[in-house]
Amino acid sequence: xxxxxxxxxxxxxxxxxxxxxxxxxxxxxxxxxxxxxxxxxxxxxxxxxxxxxxxxxxxxxxxxxxxxxx
Numbered sequence: 514x515x516x517x518x519x520x521x522x523x524x525x526x527x528x529x530x531x532x533x534x535x536x537x538x539x540x541x542x543x544x545x546x547x548x549x550x551x552x553x554x555x556x557x558x559x560x561x562x563x564x565x566x567x568x569x570x571x572x573x574x575x576x577x578x579x580x581x582x583x
Contacts, residue, residue: 515539524550531564538568545579547572 518524527538539550549568552560 529564531561536560536564540572546576 515524515526519526523541525540527540529536529538534554536552536554538552540547541550542548549565549572552565552568554560
């Protein structure tokens with residue numbers, strides 16, 4: 514369960530539907546940057562690399578915007 518980590522504000526959990534399949538995404542904060550901790554599909558199946566790459570790109574953009582504001 515992610516409950517303790519969520520309550521301690523150590524991670525964020527998202528669910529995403531990608532090409533008719535659902536994935537669970539865990540995002541953490543490290544060195545004041547968002548990072549993809551893990552992503553898994555139904556029964557812990559492996560997520561496609563394309564999806565991982567897109568999520569990492571979104572997080573990279575978010576981290577850059579956050580730096581520009583600070």
